[in-house]
Amino acid sequence: MLISAIRRWRIRRLYNAGEWSKARKECESELATSNYMFAAELMVRCLYNEAQWQALLDFTNHHPESDLGSYTHKAKRKLAEKIEASEGIPEPDHKQDWNATDLLSNWSQEGNRVWLRHPWGWVHWDMPEGFVLGQTHPSLLHLALEVLLSPWVPETKSWDVEARSRGQHHALSYSGGIDSTAAMILMPDNTILAYHERNFTSMLNHSLPYSTFEAIELRTNRRVLRIPSNHEKIRTFSGKQTGFSTANAACVHLILLADHLDLSSIAFGTVIENTWLEKGLKYRDFTQSHYWNYWPKKFEQAGLMYVLPINHITEAGALSICKQSSFSDVVNSCLRGHTGEWCGKCWKCFHKNGPLGRKIDPSSKEISHFLNKKPLRTAQHALWALKVQGLENLAPQLSNHIAKDLSWWEKAYQPGLELIDEPLRSFIEKRTTSYLEWMAEPYALISVDLDV
Ligand SMILES: [Zn+2]
Incomplete structure (x- = not known):
């Protein structure tokens, strides 16, 4: 001893x-x-x-x-x-300096690869066969610059070119995860699905989204367009981790492809947690937010309707839609999985795979860490996830909140439909009704104000 x-x-x-x-x-x-x-x-x-x-x-x-x-x-x-x-970060054959006055001259194309010169280097997209940058409307190129560079180059926000007229097709910025798949299910079946594919080594593992895409192709004959790009590198030059420059950079591949694909809209799998709730903690009137009053107008200038087809649905609602769909066995949001298996230990596994009845390890480091962090991440949903999995004991400090009736969290919020223009609104309303119940008035959602 x-x-x-x-x-x-x-x-x-x-x-x-x-x-x-x-x-x-x-x-x-x-x-x-x-x-x-x-x-x-x-x-x-x-x-x-x-x-x-x-x-x-x-x-x-x-x-x-x-x-x-x-x-x-x-x-x-x-x-x-x-x-x-x-x-290393790839560079084009023909190199030029960043041009701060003629912003559009920073775009170029070599073969199928579109290049953007930004103030600190180069990023690229590998476009489908037949894409021609020169035939892309200037408003789309400006909008793409704004979503990619506005946090560092504020001049990219002010652009005033002739507006593009809307095309014919809806598109969804599709990630293969639960929320995104719920959005796909509520949108018309001919909506174009396009995936941003990070094309450099990172910890993210594409294998789960790929198996979802394969299943979608086999079962519905719909193809998921994959656009490889390294644009998530831009913000690393200001000391941040690899990721999207702004929330809308997630769909920049579709902005660039809007003429090539003849798009009328771009849709996003954004749930209530990021619309009608602030950080998943507190209700806000989303129609009055700066975000909602700014971005749809900008997209409209580029002839694109900004569609939030699941803004009226919670993460629990999105889970329920996926569970009832023919993709319930393949859709998965875990980005740490391997060969078709989820990791069972990450926060996504806790609040998405667990409630779907999949095996997880709720005592994992990451799950315990987030459950004890203040403010609680995706708080309202986390409370629901603890309750439906019978894991209240993991977070005794939250027991008051968990004891409440949280069944409303699985239902849809009717006022959210008003953010969607007709005729899409009626279409989505009908599809929502076939999967979910509607929240009853007075809405419990409006009184969400969590201090957890
Ligand atoms: Zn996981």
């Missing part, structure tokens, strides 16, 4: 002195002793401090209980960043 305590003390001293490789070697010989947990956990921390990402992943793979600080997740991210850095 005493000897093993002395050995732990020695190892801790090495670790605290920054002697990580020595500490790790000592730990190795403790793995077969009663000091196992101590040694295994410290080995993970040493490997992390030594930036030995792959060795760390190999170790936690064999000793999953040793990762007490989400080091596996962090190491995967570091490894992806390292691979990305070695891959």
Whole structure:
């Protein structure tokens, strides 16, 4: 007993002195002793401090209980960043400087690849055969610049060119996840589905959306257009993590393709949590928001109707629609899964896969971490998800809220339909009614004001 305590003390001293490789070697010989947990956990921390990402992943793979600080997740991210850095960011053959006065001159095309010169470098899109940038209306190119660059180049917000007239077809910015699939189900069947495909190494795994696309193609004959791009790199130049520059950058592939595909609208799988609720916590009159009074007008200038076909539906409603559909077995929002399997440990798995009856590990690091964080992420939905999964014990601090009747959360909010223009509104209303009940007045939604 005493000897093993002395050995732990020695190892801790090495670790605290920054002697990580020595500490790790000592730990190795403790793995077969009663000091196992101590040694295994410290080995993970040493490997992390030594930036030995792959060795760390190999170790936690064999000793999953040793990762007490989400080091596996962090190491995967570091490894992806390292691979990305070695891959470099592609550049066009014909190079030009960023032009701050003639903004549209920053667009160019080489083969099927569309290039955008931005102030810090280049991003690109791989377009379908036959796409011609030169035949794309200037208002679309301006709108694309605004959704991609406005946080850093405010001049991209003021553009005043002849408006584009609307085309013929609806399109949906489709991710393959639950919300997006619910939007697909409520929209007309001839809506064009287009997926933004991150085309560089990252932690996101496309395999689950791909198996969803395959199933959609097989079962309905509808094809999901995939547009590879690295535009999520733009914001990394201002120190942010890879991701969309603005919420509407998620559909920039469709803005650029609007003439090629003859589009009249772009639809989004945005649920109540991001429309009628602020951060999922508090009700707001979305019709009065800056967002709603700004973006649809901008899209209209580019001849595109801005459609929120599930703004009147909660995440629980979206789950219910998918569950009742013919895609219930394939649709999945987890981005950490492998070969058609969800991870069961992430926040998405907790609040989407769990309520669908899929196996998850509610005691995982990430789920426990988010359940104890304030403010609670996607709060109203998280409360419902805890309740329907019978997991109240995981968050005793929320028990008052969970005790309430939350069945209204699975229903649709009629006033949301007013955000959708006719004739689409009646169409979506009819389809909604075939899947969900409507919330009763007075709406419980309006009194949502959570301090959790
Ligand atoms: Zn997951």
